[in-house]
Amino acid sequence: MIFKLANPLKFQKFTEKFQPVTIHLALFLLVIGLFFSFFNSPPDYLQGETVRIMYIHVPCAWFSLMIYSIIVICSISSLVLRHTLADLISRSCAPIGACFTIATLVTGSIWGKPTWGTWWVWDARLTSVLILFIIYLGLIIINNSYDDKSKADKYASILAVVGAVNLPIIKWSVNWWSTLHQPASISKLSSPSIDPSMLVPLFIMTFSFFFFFISILLIRLKGEIIQRKIDVIKYNRVEK
């Protein structure tokens, strides 16, 4: 599998083949997930119907953290191994992660209005997610502001590794500080403190988002590869 991808051309062909599969899977799961979350799951005894925002909010929050972790892993491997694919992945991941983070913040504040009575509070969890969003913005700006792409990649990976300090703060902020935000309900897989009838649509939505993320990532990767090829040809053009 790895050997098959060890070549930009083959990787490009792989994305062309695999991308439609993932986008269809994502759409299919999204339809099922939305059906489950709207019609086939019980309302919360405390929060009522507003709990259904969870089925978008929680997967988005998970993915905003997961994508940043992917960026950090790719950045470390690009700093150590200097592999171009790692650079490409972290470069293509940054805007997707930023979108998931903004979705988390927006759905969170929509959820917060009926339950907490306010759109926004400055507690540890919300602030650290906002910081994550700003770090994403910094990554995107660095990626786009250098003409020399390899230099931009290097700088962005350094920033991503430095910004990784924020990840554990987000994860455990609900445990370290007393906040309005509730602690994680699904940390223990064996005995989650959430009812299975709510868990099923949540996981379907998560998988749908996962395939959506993969398919967008593949599109962006393909675009990046083509862009790099154009750059190489442009810079090495032979004058006649």
Added chain:
Amino acid sequence: MKDFFKLLKREIRICMNNSSIFFSFSTFFITSSLIFVFALDDLTNIIVFYKPVVWVVLIFSIMLVSENFLHEDYSDGSLKELQFLGFSEETIFLCKSLAMWLIILIPAVFLMPIILIFFKLSYNDVLKLFLNIFISTPSLTLISLLSALFSIQLKRNKIVQFVIILPFFIPIVIFTTTSENFAEPSKYFGDQLLILIGIFFITLPVCLYAGKLIMREINK
């Protein structure tokens, strides 16, 4: 170690001759805090606002100065010269930040009496402010120099620098401005300073390592 002191001596000599850096820093500091004073509505209760004003102004002025501090060295090629003379990148970065701290931020502490008059502070508050600035500015300097390194080759560098710098300043600002009259005034103040010292010992190695990586890339 010998390299370190040689380089530090050089930096300080250069800064001493270019007094405009400190002059612009202090002018910016005073005028922008004045603007805050004018923008405040409730002047009777002005003491409440001194912390946010001082910290926002301090952060902005550190950011502006740090950009000056490195950009000149980059554009006249002396950053490159130091590198091919065989000084390690960590030493260069550490010397730059130490020189900036000594030349600009230590004298800046003596601007605080002006803040005292503006905001009608008690001497006790000013002492606490002194201590806070003294302890948190090393980390602020390191972070702002690192962000200046990130944006040194760009034309729109101020915006980039600001966006990069902001997330890493937030924890420091939070811990410097948290109210000390939280239940136990004296004890809480001590904890807060310890956290700031802890933050410094995290930022120091991280910034040195990241600075080294960037400086190696900068000439490419």
Added chain:
Amino acid sequence: MVLEFISVYFRRNKRLIFDNFNLKLRKSQIIILIGDNGVGKSSLLDIAAGILKPEKGTIKINKTPLEELGSHKKEKFTYIPHKDSLKDYLTVEENLTNWLSLLESDISKNEFYESLKFFNLHKISQNQVINLSHGQRKKVSLTKLLLSKTKLWLLDEPFNGLDSSSANKCKALIHNHIKNNGSIILSSHINFELKASKKIFIKKPKKNDKQKSFKFNSWDDI
């Protein structure tokens, strides 16, 4: 062998600049690098000074690889790059003494002022560098050569901006260094004659070399 490039492969911003490049500089030898703008003359000097690192190949100074030199680099060569690294608000003298203090060199006051006289800088030694003209700045940075005691000189466009008499002085300086068993690499965008020199014409890589890299067979190509 004072300086040696062994099969250096170097790309800058994905543009191929050197492919399997070899260079040998012996004692009392001058190498002049001649080429158009942007063919990589300055990059070559930067590689020799250890600022840029080639993707493949090694550079040796006196048979030790460059990476192993560390802080001893300053004893091995003097590099005068295109940017003169002079601080605008310091005087000529302060700039040079600052540079000397970084080198730990033990040059007497007398020797120092004699060196200033070589390019007629003694009259302007107390002027701030910001008031000097382009040629005068170049002369200040070339004075570093008189103050240094290294055997190997790397000069990036040394005659740029100099008037004819100063250029002749600079040539005399170069010849004098060669007589004292020194060696020099200098770059120039125009072809000119210098005694006892060997010219290397740097050209852009040919079309055949480039076609190879357009196949994108490995991740390093993009």
